[in-house]
Amino acid sequence: MQNTSLSVGDPIEGRCTKCRKNTSHIIITLDEEAPGKVECQTCSRQHKYRPPTVAKKAAVRKTAKPKDADRKEWESLRADMENTKAKTYSMTDTYKINALIDHPSFGLGIVQRIIGSQKVEILFEEGRKTMRCQ
Known part of the structure; x- marks a missing residue:
């Protein structure tokens, strides 16, 4: 060189x-x-003198896709879900583990775990979501 x-x-x-x-x-x-x-x-x-700038890479936006494990778990639990027993989701309600939830955007879901005093993790068809509750 x-x-x-x-x-x-x-x-x-x-x-x-x-x-x-x-x-x-x-x-x-x-x-x-x-x-x-x-x-x-x-x-x-x-x-x-200012050195030349290097072009930045364009940001790649990833769409949230459910993981294979979440998808398989959803499919195995879906057979036991009854729409009539689902409780309509509300941020002001309290939930227990395995409670069936009907969300206006995400559809049917099952409470997987309680996170602290005001959040729950719910498994929906499109993946796990952390939701607010009382």
Whole structure:
């Protein structure tokens, strides 16, 4: 690998604050073998050297999918569920383990565990949800 030294007048890639993007620059001054002041080739503005920015990866949004274990557990419990015995979900109610819940968005579910004094974990067809309760 070859070690190249920079000198005044050399082209260099950098971030221009006026253009707000990575552009080609010309080195005007050097500070201890690093570019000090540069001139943008696009807008001709002189400014302190700023290294080029690296493009960020786009965020990948994951959709919640039920785990295989949750799906199998749901299918095995579904046969014993009776819609008529389900209690309509309300944040102001209290629930016990194995209680059958009818939620307006998630449908039928079974209380799996009680988390603290105001939350329960319910197994729905689309996966486990932590819900608020009294």
